[in-house]
Amino acid sequence: MRRQRSVDVLVVGGGPAGLAAAARLAASGAGTVEVLEREARAGGVPHHCHHGGFGRWGVTGPQYAERLVEDALGAGAAVRTGVSATGWAGPLSLDTTGPHGLERITARALILATGARERPRTARLVPGSRPAGVFTTGELQQAVNIYRQEIGTRAVVVGAEPVSYAALSALRRAGVEVAALVTEEKRPQVGRCRAAAARLGVPSVPLVTGAVVAELMGRGRLSGVRLRRGDGRDGRECVLACDTVVFTGDFVPDHELARRGGVLLDAGTRGPAVDGSFRTASPGVFAVGSGVHAVVPARVAAGEGVRVARAVRGHLEGVGWPCGAVPVVVGAPLRWVAPNLLSPGAPGSRFVLRTAKALVCPVLVVSQDGRCLYRQRVLGKVLPNRGLYFSGSWVGKVDAGGGPVRVALG
Amino acid sequence: MSVTTKGPLPAEPYDVTVVGAGVVGSAIARELAGHHRLRVALVEASGDVGDGTSKANTAILHTGFDAVPGSLEARLVREGSRLLAAYAAESGIPVEPVGALLIAWDEEQLAALPGLLKKAERNGYDEARIIGADEVRAREPHLGEGALGALDVPGESIICPWTTTLAYATQAVREGVDLHLNCTVEKVGSSPPGGSECHELTTPRGVVRTRYLINAAGLHADALDRRVLGRGAFTVTPRRGQLIVFDKLARDLVSHILLPVPTALGKGVLVAPTVYGNVLLGPTAEELDDRRATGTTGEGLAGLRAKGRRILPALLDEEVTAVYAGLRAATEHDDYQIHGSPEERYITVGGIRSTGLTASMAIAEYVVGLLAEAAGPDLDLTVAGNLDPVSMPNLGEAFLRPYQRADLIATDSAYGSIVCHCERVTRGEIRDALISTVPPGSLDGLRRRTRARGGRCQGFYCGAAVRELFDGWGESGAAR
Numbered sequence: 001m002r003r004q005r006s007v008d009v010l011v012v013g014g015g016p017a018g019l020a021a022a023a024r025l026a027a028s029g030a031g032t033v034e035v036l037e038r039e040a041r042a043g044g045v046p047h048h049c050h051h052g053g054f055g056r057w058g059v060t061g062p063q064y065a066e067r068l069v070e071d072a073l074g075a076g077a078a079v080r081t082g083v084s085a086t087g088w089a090g091p092l093s094l095d096t097t098g099p100h101g102l103e104r105i106t107a108r109a110l111i112l113a114t115g116a117r118e119r120p121r122t123a124r125l126v127p128g129s130r131p132a133g134v135f136t137t138g139e140l141q142q143a144v145n146i147y148r149q150e151i152g153t154r155a156v157v158v159g160a161e162p163v164s165y166a167a168l169s170a171l172r173r174a175g176v177e178v179a180a181l182v183t184e185e186k187r188p189q190v191g192r193c194r195a196a197a198a199r200l201g202v203p204s205v206p207l208v209t210g211a212v213v214a215e216l217m218g219r220g221r222l223s224g225v226r227l228r229r230g231d232g233r234d235g236r237e238c239v240l241a242c243d244t245v246v247f248t249g250d251f252v253p254d255h256e257l258a259r260r261g262g263v264l265l266d267a268g269t270r271g272p273a274v275d276g277s278f279r280t281a282s283p284g285v286f287a288v289g290s291g292v293h294a295v296v297p298a299r300v301a302a303g304e305g306v307r308v309a310r311a312v313r314g315h316l317e318g319v320g321w322p323c324g325a326v327p328v329v330v331g332a333p334l335r336w337v338a339p340n341l342l343s344p345g346a347p348g349s350r351f352v353l354r355t356a357k358a359l360v361c362p363v364l365v366v367s368q369d370g371r372c373l374y375r376q377r378v379l380g381k382v383l384p385n386r387g388l389y390f391s392g393s394w395v396g397k398v399d400a401g402g403g404p405v406r407v408a409l410g
Numbered sequence: 411m412s413v414t415t416k417g418p419l420p421a422e423p424y425d426v427t428v429v430g431a432g433v434v435g436s437a438i439a440r441e442l443a444g445h446h447r448l449r450v451a452l453v454e455a456s457g458d459v460g461d462g463t464s465k466a467n468t469a470i471l472h473t474g475f476d477a478v479p480g481s482l483e484a485r486l487v488r489e490g491s492r493l494l495a496a497y498a499a500e501s502g503i504p505v506e507p508v509g510a511l512l513i514a515w516d517e518e519q520l521a522a523l524p525g526l527l528k529k530a531e532r533n534g535y536d537e538a539r540i541i542g543a544d545e546v547r548a549r550e551p552h553l554g555e556g557a558l559g560a561l562d563v564p565g566e567s568i569i570c571p572w573t574t575t576l577a578y579a580t581q582a583v584r585e586g587v588d589l590h591l592n593c594t595v596e597k598v599g600s601s602p603p604g605g606s607e608c609h610e611l612t613t614p615r616g617v618v619r620t621r622y623l624i625n626a627a628g629l630h631a632d633a634l635d636r637r638v639l640g641r642g643a644f645t646v647t648p649r650r651g652q653l654i655v656f657d658k659l660a661r662d663l664v665s666h667i668l669l670p671v672p673t674a675l676g677k678g679v680l681v682a683p684t685v686y687g688n689v690l691l692g693p694t695a696e697e698l699d700d701r702r703a704t705g706t707t708g709e710g711l712a713g714l715r716a717k718g719r720r721i722l723p724a725l726l727d728e729e730v731t732a733v734y735a736g737l738r739a740a741t742e743h744d745d746y747q748i749h750g751s752p753e754e755r756y757i758t759v760g761g762i763r764s765t766g767l768t769a770s771m772a773i774a775e776y777v778v779g780l781l782a783e784a785a786g787p788d789l790d791l792t793v794a795g796n797l798d799p800v801s802m803p804n805l806g807e808a809f810l811r812p813y814q815r816a817d818l819i820a821t822d823s824a825y826g827s828i829v830c831h832c833e834r835v836t837r838g839e840i841r842d843a844l845i846s847t848v849p850p851g852s853l854d855g856l857r858r859r860t861r862a863r864g865g866r867c868q869g870f871y872c873g874a875a876v877r878e879l880f881d882g883w884g885e886s887g888a889a890r
Contacts, residue, residue, distance in 0.1 A: 001816050038831055039871075084828045086813065097813045097834075099823035120868035123730045129705040130734060132853070139873035147874045149881075219702065252729070256866075259659055 002095065002102040007032040009312060010094065010107035011077075012085050012257060015044020016298040017289025018113030019068040019079070020305025021312070026075035030313055033077040034105070036096060038084040042069045044115060046298050048141035051169060054298055064298065088261045092284045109312045112258055112272060112280075112287040113305070116294030118163070119250040121216070126247075128216030131223070135246045137167040144174045152244035156225050157181045158213055159248035160188035160195070161385040163295075167246045168198060168205060179242050182208045182227060186358065189383045216245065249385055251294035258287065268329070268336030269293045275325055275341040276349030276392065277311035278304065283321040286312060293338040293352065296387065307349075326368075327404045333357035337407050344400045353388040355409060366394055368405045373397045382409070413589045413848055415457060419616040420588070423608045425789060426781065427451040427620035429595055429634060432464040433571065433770045434762050435626030436578035441774035443585035444794035450587045452579070453611065453618055455594035455630075457851035458858075460575030463628050464767065465858060466704070466736025468653070468693060469684055470667060471495065471505060471567040472768040475530035475538055481745045482776075484533050487765045490772035494574070495567070497771060500799055501581075503573045504685040504806020510566035510667035511546065513557050513721070519671035520558045526671070527561060538563045552663045554720050566667050570685050571767050572858035573802050578770070580847045581800045589848065590618070595627075598637040609638070609755070622755045622785060624777060628739050629701045631747075631760035638756050644747045646760070648701050648737040651693025652710040654718070657866050660689040660728040668721055679717045681725065686833070686861060687807035688731055691718040697740075704735050731866050738763050748777065752784035803839055805861055812836050829879065830872040832865025840879050856880055 009025050011018040014037030026033040041047060043065025046054055054064035072079055083098035093106040118136040133152050135143070143149040151174045157167050160183035171178050181188075181198065186209050188195040198205045208227065214237065215226035222243050228235040253271030264281035266273040271294065272280045272287040280287050288308045289301035296304075315321070322343030328351075330337050335354040353364075359382045366374040374394035382388050388409075398405055426442055428435045431454035439452040456462065471494060474487030498505045514520040523540050530538040539562050546560045547553065583589050590613075597612035601619065611618040627634045635642040661683060670678025682690045694710045711733060719726050740763055741747055747761035757780055759773065766773070782791040804811060812818050812825040813834045819826035824838030843850060843859040850856040853876065857864045862876045869876070 038828060082827055084813075084831060084834070086834065097819075097826055097828060099819070099826040101819050101826060102814070102816045117867045117870045119729070120870060122732045122868055123866070125708075125711050125730060125733065127706045127708045127711060127733075130854075135873070136868070136870040138867075138870035142874035143877065147878050149874060149877060214708065215705070256659065 002104045004104045004106070006106045007034045008107065008316060009033045009109045009111065010105055011035040011111045011113055012094070013037065013044070013113035013115055013289070013291065014042030014069070014079055014081070015113060015115050015289060015301065016046065016068055017301040017305040018111065019043070019072045020302040021111050021113065021288060021308050022077035022079070023068070023071040023075045024306050024309035025312055026072065026077035028309065028313060030316055035072060035077060035079045036083045036085055037079060037081045040082055042079050042081055045138075048138065048145055049166060050145045050173070051166065068302065085257055091282065108284065109315050110285045111308060111312065112263070112285065112291055113289045114254045114257055114291040116251040116253050116290035118248060119252055121247050124247065124250065126213050126216060128226075129218055131216065131218040131221050133222035133244045134216065135244065137163050137170070137246060137248045140167055140246050141170050144170045151176050153177060154179050154242045155244035155246060156240050156242045157246045157248060159183055159250075160185065160190070160207060160209075161249045162190050164248040165190055165194055165198060167248045171246070176244060177203070178205045179240050180206045180208050182211050182213065184210065184212050185384060186210060189385045213245070251290065253291045253294045255291065258291075261285070263287070266336065266338070266340040269338055269340065273327070273341050274339050275322065275343040276339050276395070277343070278308040278339070279311060279322065279343065281325065281341070284315065293336060293354070324400065326398055326400060326402065328407060329404045330407050333359070334407065334409055342395060342398050342405060349392045351390050351392055353390065353407065353409065355382050355384055355388065358383050359409060362409045364390060365408045366405060367408070368398060369403045373405070413583055413591065415591045415851060416615065419590060419593070419613070419618055421619070422449070423619035423621060424449045424451045424588070425620070426622045426624065427453055427609070427611065427618055428624045428626055429453050429611070430626035430628055430631075431459040431579060431589065431591075432462055432626065432628050433460060433575045433578070433767050434628070434759055434773055436460070436575050436582065437770035437774035438624055438626055438759070438777050439582040439587050440578040440797070441778045443582040443587050444797055445791055446586065446795050447790055451618060451620065452582060452587055452589045453593045453595065453613070454589070454591050457591050458855040459579040459589070459848060460572060460858070461855075463736055463739055464571060464575050466651070466653070466734050467571055467764060467767060468680065468682060468690060469568055469571045470682060470768070471569040472765055473535050473563060473565040474533055474765070474768070475535040475563055475565075476526060476672070477533055477765070478744055479529060479532040482748065483746050483765060483769070486746065486769040486772040486776060488534060490769035493771035494569070494768060497577075498569065498574070501577045502802040502804055503577055504570045504804060504809060505567050506683070506685055506806070506808045507565070507567045508666055508683060509562070509564040510669050511550065512561040512563065512669045512671050513546065513553070514559050514671050515556055515720070516558070518673060522671050522673065523559060523561050530563070535565065537565055550665060550668065552722055552724050554723050568667065568683055568685050569767070570805050573805055574767060574770070576848060576859065577800050577802050580802070581797055583847050584800070585797055590615070591851065593618070595634060598634070622781060622789065624757045624759065624781070626759045628762070629737055631739065631758060632741075635758050635760065639751060639754060643749060643758070644741040644743055644761055646701070646739050646741055648698045648703070649740040650696040650698050650703060650735050650737055652706045652714060652735040653690055653692030653733070654711065654714055654730055655684070655732040655734075656689040656691065656725055657729040657731050658687045660725055661687050663722055663724050664689055679714060681718060681721050685806040685808065686864070689725060691725065693736070698737070701737065704737060706733050706735050710735070729866055732864065732868070746773070748773070748780070750780040750784045755784065757781060757784065803842060803860070812839055829875055830862040830865060832867050832871070833861040835860045835862040837879065840876065844880065853877060853880055
């Protein structure tokens with residue numbers, strides 16, 4: 001038997017985006033607001049990040065997560081942990097499983113805040129054996145910071161973006177020697193100080209650039225990784241001995257629920273396509289945070305949660321759902337842009353871009369049907385795996401009946 | 411009933427010992443378990459059952475339509491298919507009768523279809539028929555351009571290979587078979603003449619004595635043959651098959667097992683749904699010398715993706731959940747190599763290639779028949795008692811899983827507590843596996859029993875939590 005219930009707002013995912021949205025909505029009298037969190041504790045990824053720097057006061061991840069939960073609860077939202085949304089029963093109805101049984105919850109507005117995951121070794125098609133000792137940062141941080149598990153003795157970190165350096169510090173906490181950071185890129189994608197601190201620290205961790213992991217070796221337990229530097233088959237190869245490898249970054253939105261519900265996805269982000277108010281193409285369904293565009297820092301996700309609340313209230317008060325949104329698309333070397341739908345009358349929001357290739361002082365051009373809507377020279381470097389934000393001041397010039405809006409960087 | 415993973419082995423001789431706890435060895439042990447008066451051992455080199463060739467195959471329950479007519483393999487696949495389908499229904503092993511289409515992509519392959527149809531009929535399978543390009547397109551709308559026709563084989567099914575081996579081993583152990591894991595057979599000798607003659611199998615854990623010996627050692631069957639007989643009837647040439655498992659969101663792209671038409675150039679690769687709701691692409695077929703080379707290669711995976719793109723273009727846009735490689739125990743012969751050596755009180759069960767899963771129960775019956783012949787009145791194999799049925803945990807998507815069952819969750823809330831989110835595996839299922847008759851010895855073994863950590867995130871979300879449960883309930887922690 002499935003118990004049936006109704007709420008005003010149902011939020012799927014109790015991370016920074018979902019909790020911030022729930023807190024704001026509950027505080028503003030949006031009716032019954034409920035957050036479903038499938039893990040045993042709400043708070044999302046910050047729970048696993050024991051380093052500081054979260055929120056305005058730079059607190060640790062767990063402290064930040066606790067504050068988000070308290071804010072949501074204090075505002076009157078229900079936060080239900082250990083409850084998984086397993087499928088759809090209608091346009092705004094979800095089936096759930098939890099220790100107390102099965103439910104079918106119908107809402108007037110649904111917010112998808114399902115977050116993102118790192119692509120594991122298999123999805124990256126890294127060849128070789130299937131030994132133990134292969135991690136993603138997500139698994140590593142939980143193993144170290146929550147369960148205090150044995151990790152290994154010598155590790156290689158694949159990636160050189162902020163999350164890679166977070167993996168490095170988790171490994172150090174666990175007493176694991178780090179043999180190297182390895183990145184396909186020509187330079188690390190973090191600030192100079194952070195990169196230098198790792199490279200020059202005690203013990204120092206070398207950064208290997210322009211290299212890919214060509215093979216995992218070892219039987220039972222990892223014994224080493226084969227690196228290939230340079231291009232193609234002629235590349236030089238070497239083997240780094242290690243019993244642990246951490247594949248970091250390469251985030252993808254956890255979009256399964258959205259996709260199963262027929263919510264339109266964006267080809268670039270692979271998350272739900274949303275407009276400036278985080279409205280998806282499915283009436284009543286909103287999407288925020290890293291589940292929309294992977295991956296954003298916790299404070300950005302929480303900020304989106306705050307901003308979606310206004311749009312959700314509008315929807316609950318009867319503001320009509322936009323139809324006929326104009327898609328925003330990108331061309332190479334850009335990976336994606338968000339928001340990626342332009343609804344008539346939606347607020348001109350800020351856009352974020354992600355590039356696949358490092359560029360120096362490129363020109364950003366926004367156009368529609370060959371007509372230039374916006375042009376800006378970006379000062380400084382644009383790096384892969386880092387966001388580039390730009391203004392939505394041009395949104396008013398978009399022809400609602402025209403073709404897709406194109407964003408180019410070159 | 412016992413499973414041992416370490417420590418000394420019993421000194422008393424067994425009546426029959428089966429070497430190799432893959433799907434074939436476990437099926438033979440189960441068949442022998444019905445003869446309750448016999449002392450039977452199942453000896454395995456690895457720390458788990460089904461940990462070699464049996465864990466990494468294409469998971470298909472074949473009809474045997476394309477076997478070599480008149481061969482032992484053809485007969486045993488045909489019989490085994492029927493036996494295993496019935497056993498699966500009784501034991502809760504997930505099977506989905508999705509049917510297969512052998513797609514012809516060029517004129518040569520199209521011309522081969524009538525011959526395959528005749529072959530199917532000669533193998534006693536008469537439900538196959540040839541269908542045209544339009545019907546192929548209607549039945550598989552996501553298929554790539556250029557399919558000219560297909561042989562429709564409705565009897566082919568997909569099955570869970572892990573549960574099958576585990577069900578056999580579980581039933582055997584519950585009926586009194588001793589399963590000894592981590593027991594590589596390093597040497598075979600015989601006890602001094604005069605006393606009752608026994609084979610003596612030297613393992614790192616000590617010596618196993620047995621009156622009769624059955625070799626189901628898979629990739630190592632030829633080596634064991636030579637140790638026992640001083641000669642061998644065949645040589646195993648490991649044939650590596652690399653496979654790519656695509657995400658569950660790809661499952662709707664394909665309805666049937668899409669088999670290649672075998673040509674002079676080889677068997678080609680298939681695309682098949684799995685009972686776990688994924689889509690499989692593979693295998694490669696690489697002849698190797700190294701019997702431990704279960705790694706994947708960049709070229710192998712790239713080649714599979716190129717072939718997959720032709721068969722089901724949209725598949726390549728989906729995320730990859732897993733990649734793996736298995737070694738098939740091919741020999742220089744076209745048929746199974748099952749031989750009895752009555753003088754030596756020994757039976758070889760070798761050369762069991764990719765059809766071994768399907769044929770396993772028929773192989774077991776056949777081998778026990780050979781054993782009865784070889785042993786005569788020395789072993790009482792005439793009366794087989796009934797085996798208590800086993801009920802395996804369901805890993806299949808076509809049947810209700812615990813997280814979907816309000817009745818189960820009401821009796822035990824652990825079945826409502828999902829730990830592995832991608833595969834929706836609950837705390838209750840993980841606990842059950844860890845305290846089961848044949849418990850897993852590793853996280854991989856736990857994955858094969860529950861699917862935990864086997865999904866798209868490969869442990870990003872649940873890895874540490876599953877490990878915590880394993881460490882708490884596993885070998886060392888069960889008593890806590």
